Amino acid sequence: MGYLMTFSHVLSFRVVGDGGSISKGKICSLKARAVLIDMEEGVVNEILQGPLRDVFDSKQLITDISGSGNNWAVGHKVFGSLYQEKILEKLRKSAEHCDCLQCFFIIHSMGGGTGSGLGTFLLKVLEDEFPEVYRFVTSIYPSGEDDVITSPYNSILAMKELNEHADCVLPIDNQSLFDIISKIDVMVNSGKLGAAIKPKSLVTSSTGVFKKRQEKPFDAMNNIVANLLLNLTSSARFEGSLNMDLNEISMNLVPFPQLHYLVSSLTPLYTLADVNIPPRRLDQMFSDAFSKDHQLIRADPRHSLYLACALMVRGNVQISDLRRNIERLKPSLQFVSWNQEGWKTSLCSVPPVGHSHSLLALANNTCVKPTFVELKERFIRLYKKKAHLHHYLQIEGMEESCFSEAVSSLSALIQEYNQLDATKSMPVEDLPRLNVAV
């Protein structure tokens, strides 16, 4: 399943119809700047019948009936060429409605056929058609116990496209999301403490109503990702004493074009209904951001090497709180030699609903490497046996070289991370400076 969403700098919605409906404050006159794409209809139909049906413009949908059969090649090559014009048309229309188009958010999964194949096809289209506009990709990577057999193929083929055509990728895996909601579940059901949790404050909550055990786990998991995107854009949408725009993310967190994978963490997971939050509680939020239990992929940034780190804070937090915590946590973290003070920070005054403060940490860290290494290993296990390969090779435009190129692209990336890791315990030396005549 794939989504494509465009996001303008100032307004995430455009107004449809006459001004009269604005003055009445009707939310139904706002439309998401989004294009919804799926090669089967079930999911999109569900959305269009759900509570958010008025938010999406029915003209901004692209669907088909047969689906991609969990086959990247079908999504990329077949549906790509079939729908290229239509996609371009819808994108151009959306772009026209923007005063100032700053970036695209692409949201998709890596393991399937449509999101993975057609989603990455789109990346190339966006790059060609809108070269100045940033491409942020939120990618759901397959977990270990993923039930799609061909997910390693799909993921590796998609990775090559992400390497070459994305400005910034936020990898996420379902297992980590699931672990987080399990943790919340335990807290919420733990009696006295659980009763003190403000329902709206759950990082999994969407409508503010906490539904016990009624929700499908995917809804709760998806809400975490939604909250990630909310926090990512909060400083662009709301005021603050130290703003951070989306184009600053790429600028600060991508030191070399190919190293653009960012590990994210969201804290706190919930807020206790405690009005007086002493600094110690606030500091806990910062500590948690670096713990491996709060990362949205299986990664341990604390024990790997940082190339850069961004802390996006929302709510009643001031610069001194931020500085105190950076000073406190710095000694336990390892930064690459040429970026010892590689921190990017932002302060947004408006907290998320139900919270008094929150933190989104984005790390360009070698801890992302194990995910890629595992993916490559699963790929090789399949590819060695040539299992299911014919489903791909029978698609026009697909050859074995597509696979070998994709896996070398990934190997090269892994090698870059290896080289960085090798510098981890080396002493940091200042380089000799320029000698000048006065």
Added chain:
Amino acid sequence: MSIVTVQLGQCGNQIGFEVFDALFNDSHCPRGLCSKKENEAYQASCKERFFSEEENGVPLARAVLVDMEPKVINQTLSKAARSGRWKYGQHSCFCQKQGSGNNWAYGYSVHGPRHEESIMNLIRKEVEKCDSLSGFFIIMSMAGGTGSGLGAFVTQNLQDQYSSALKMNQIIWPYGTGEVIVQNYNSILTLSHLYRSSDALLVHENDAVHKICAKLMNIKQISFCDINQVLAHQLGSVFQPTYSGEGSFHYRRNPLGIDWQVRPPLSGLPPLGKMSVNREIHFNTSIANLVILRGKDAHSADVGAFKDPALYTSWLEPVHAFNVWKTQRAFRKYERSAALVSNSQSLVKPLDRIVGKAWNMFASRAYLHQYTKFGIEEEDFLDSFTLLEQVIASYCNL
């Protein structure tokens, strides 16, 4: 004589507001500790420098607000208007929607040329409102993209178009431990470009002001607002009116008239010793010091200690290097207050740190693709490094 302030980027605009607020509040302070006539002269002088008159009597700040995204300017305008006592001109702002992405190259090479005409027009309109222009006060940070890059571009333009007016840039040095990861790159590019077009760089370091808030003012949870207000207080105490000289009856006309140009002796500088920054700078050698005294006993205070030759470099006589301005009129309810503006070696260490960190990062070529994308090449970086190493060396050799 009037000063036109140009506020650039989030930092520039946030600070600019606090500065005008501090200036206005001080000039309307009831307890000036001086005669009514004195107070009125002070007020009138302050007004002429920083505010122009609007029809309904509300003073308008002589300022142009520039930012590449709208949120901060909107906030700044409404904060000023809310106070009811002074405000910014409605049409004194230039705003875009997309920001500069912390990218000096984007601010300098893209926004600069693209918006040159609009911004310079706004400045021209403000200049035309002045009976007599003393100069420009440009407020910007070094770490970001707009203040730093666009600020450097605008300053260059001001140099071209108003070469006889003084240009003083108020630069904010970022915290040593990151606000912006590429802050050191942005800083060296800013400083090297400003060196060629600005007359004076007035520097405030966030770390230093933060310490003031923490240690001297005992503020527990320090916000940028606190920091900006301390800054504004310091700037106000430098820019508010003072007397021209001993026995003068009029407030000094040129508020920026500090003799910024210090010339080494015609016979040339003494031979250079082997210079290295690692040598302990035991004494902070100055080229120029300005002391500003306000309030009770300002005229009788003894400033002899500032005339000690040991404070100054060997090729300068204290009489050429030291100046004192005074007024009996107290500043913001402080019975006595003093300000020191100093051109000395105290900034060498921070500058050296920034250059060092930028150099280490440059050696790895990290982030360079973000700059070359917009036309700032490795050569431009090398030029900047060279210029700044020369500045460091010159200061070390005082």
